[in-house]
Amino acid sequence: MKNIYLYLAAITIIAWSGCKKNDYAEGTLSPIIAVVDMKALYKGADVTLTSDKLNGAKEMVGVVISDATSGNAPAGVLVVQNNRRNAIRGIAIELGAAAANYIPGDSVMVQLTGATLTKTNGSMRLKGISEAAVTKVASGHSIAVQAVPSGRIKATPDVYESTLVTISSAIIEPEPQQGETYAGDKLVNDGFGKVTLHTEAGANFASAVLPFSANFTGIPITSIANADTTIQVWPRTINDMFALAVIKPSPIIIAGYLTDPSGGDANQEYIQLIATRDIDFAATNFSLVTCNNAGTNPAPANGWAQGGLRSYKINLTSGTVKKGQLFYVGGNKNIWGLGTTDISNAHWISSTQYSTVDGAGFGTATGNLLANSGNVAGMAIFAGITVDATSIPLDLVMYGGSGTVYSPGPPEVGYRITNTDYYTTINPVTRQNQAFYGSGTNTSKLTLPATGNFTQLGGVYDAVTGRWTTGRTVTSIPLSKTSALSEIETDKATKIQN
Incomplete structure (x- = not known):
């Protein structure tokens, strides 16, 4: 019985x-x-x-x-x-x-x-x-593991306490000394908050060498000491940590964009970027690609290089920028469209008449470089001026609605991603490769910008490690015909450290 x-x-x-x-x-x-x-x-x-x-x-x-x-x-x-x-x-x-x-x-x-x-x-x-x-x-029941940003765990501890979670693409702060082990409490930062990785002195992996960067899996447990509440994540075994390769820092980071200027969009949209090192674009070329996926479309077989009305490339081959300097790529040099404040005194690397000129290598002339409604859209920075279906961006941002932009295949096609504050090339739960937006956990996107607003992306990027110590968050800045450049170059803009 x-x-x-x-x-x-x-x-x-x-x-x-x-x-x-x-x-x-x-x-x-x-x-x-x-x-x-x-x-x-x-x-x-x-x-x-x-x-x-x-x-x-x-x-x-x-x-x-x-x-x-x-x-x-x-x-x-x-x-x-x-x-x-x-x-x-x-x-x-x-x-x-x-x-x-x-x-x-x-x-x-x-x-x-x-x-x-x-x-x-x-x-x-x-x-x-x-x-x-x-x-x-x-016995042998599968266990659901949730990939959760540390900031969400801290904001809603009752939801995640005593469940199994993975904190993705995180680093140990401060950087571990040579030979440092797991034993004790270590501060883990995934760019969206910080939690404590706790390992008992008697754990069978306590003496293992602590990696600088990893996907850390464990059980969140709330701890209160001296009226201070701490979230401790207790890994169960050494296999709960998946060390990640060192990330090569990106020389350029996307810091903001204007998708809906006053009046027509043609030649009035632009992207704000920031340099993480001194760059002479004549000596070291880069390119910026935007994608627009209006209507019902199949996944782009050539990814960012799809061309037509799906993607548009601008080459960055002249001018210079200093580390930490904001600069701009886009159409005319007005802050909010035709007849608004002239911001030609900003640091422009490319001013392209994209509504009448085809993209550099691919992309049909378009009056809508950056989508302001509808399906998911985005932008990406690439090293060099040759971009094809296999090219991996240095940084990217996706925003907007949905749309068909990824197919698992075979062959697998879509917009390739890189390791950023929002995307990771290794699935933190399955530990399998996930190289495209829309694959695995790479589904994050920013909301569509509010009408007439500049989208400012504020975060902190470590130019030495290539890690986001504070992930980018959106600040919507309302613009007018007389807005000044200082309104979009605020202290909330992305910052470069080290």
Whole structure:
């Protein structure tokens, strides 16, 4: 009978994984509650769980994500997450020595009646759960891993605490000394916030050498000390860290753009860029490519080099800029379109009449260099003036709606990406290559700019490591016919450090 019960319980875990808050089976309330609903019962004071408080439920189901065997898990704590009502949530269960009986991927059923929902040092936990109240019903269950920016974890810790997350393309601050190990607390920065990577001295990987840059996977746990709240991410094993290759810094970074000038768009749109080193464009050529995907289109077989009305290239082959200097590429030198403030005193590297002149190598003359509505659009910087389907940009920005811009193939086609604050060439969850916008986790895009506004991208870029210590965020700057250049060259613009 016990084996039959365990089999049925395993089926129950799967069948009920997507049930709604109030589940009914032949008129009876579901005996299982989602973790998201159980955690919502906590209002700042301990809660003794009863069937009434649990809306008729008596138990929860989930998958074990903690790994006591590695030595890097809170002592006597079993961490379980589940995905019910389209919400992945986790909970730490104080189980004592019995927590070591379970490994990641075990499916468990936990009896809740009489347990206490509480917070210990800021971390939400279940207390009063006996060893007999936890039943393993299966092994080898897949574990959902969420790739989450650290800033989002810090902003909504109750959502991500006690779940398995990956913080992508992050660096250790300060840069590790030669031979420095994982042991202790290390500050991790992914450009969107900073969290603490915590490794117990007794963990079996504590003496391993700490990488400078990696995708760091682990379980977020809240910790409060001296009234300060800290998010600690506890990796489970050495395999939770995936070291990344050193990124070559980009000499040019996209810092802003105007997509919707006053009056007509023809020859009035422009892109603001910033140099991360001194550049003589006559000696070292670059090119800027924009893409516009209006209407319903197939994925571009030649990527950024598709040409026609899909992409337009401008070569940067003359002029100079200094490290940290803002400069411009685009049409006429007006801040907000024809008849507005002349900004020819800004540092222009290319002023191209794109509405009457074809692109340099590809791209049909167009009155709309930068889309201001509709499907996803973008811009990218390339080394040299030769760009084809295999070319990898130095930096890129995508913004706008959706549209068909990527196909997994074979052959795989679309707009190639590089490692930036928003994109990564290695999937942080699967650790597989993802070389295009739209592939894997490379789906981030900025919103369409507000009508008549300049889009300023503010962040901090490390010119030595090629990493974003603060990722770019959008500030929309309303413009008028008399706006001054200083209004788009503010202290909120992207900054270069080192």
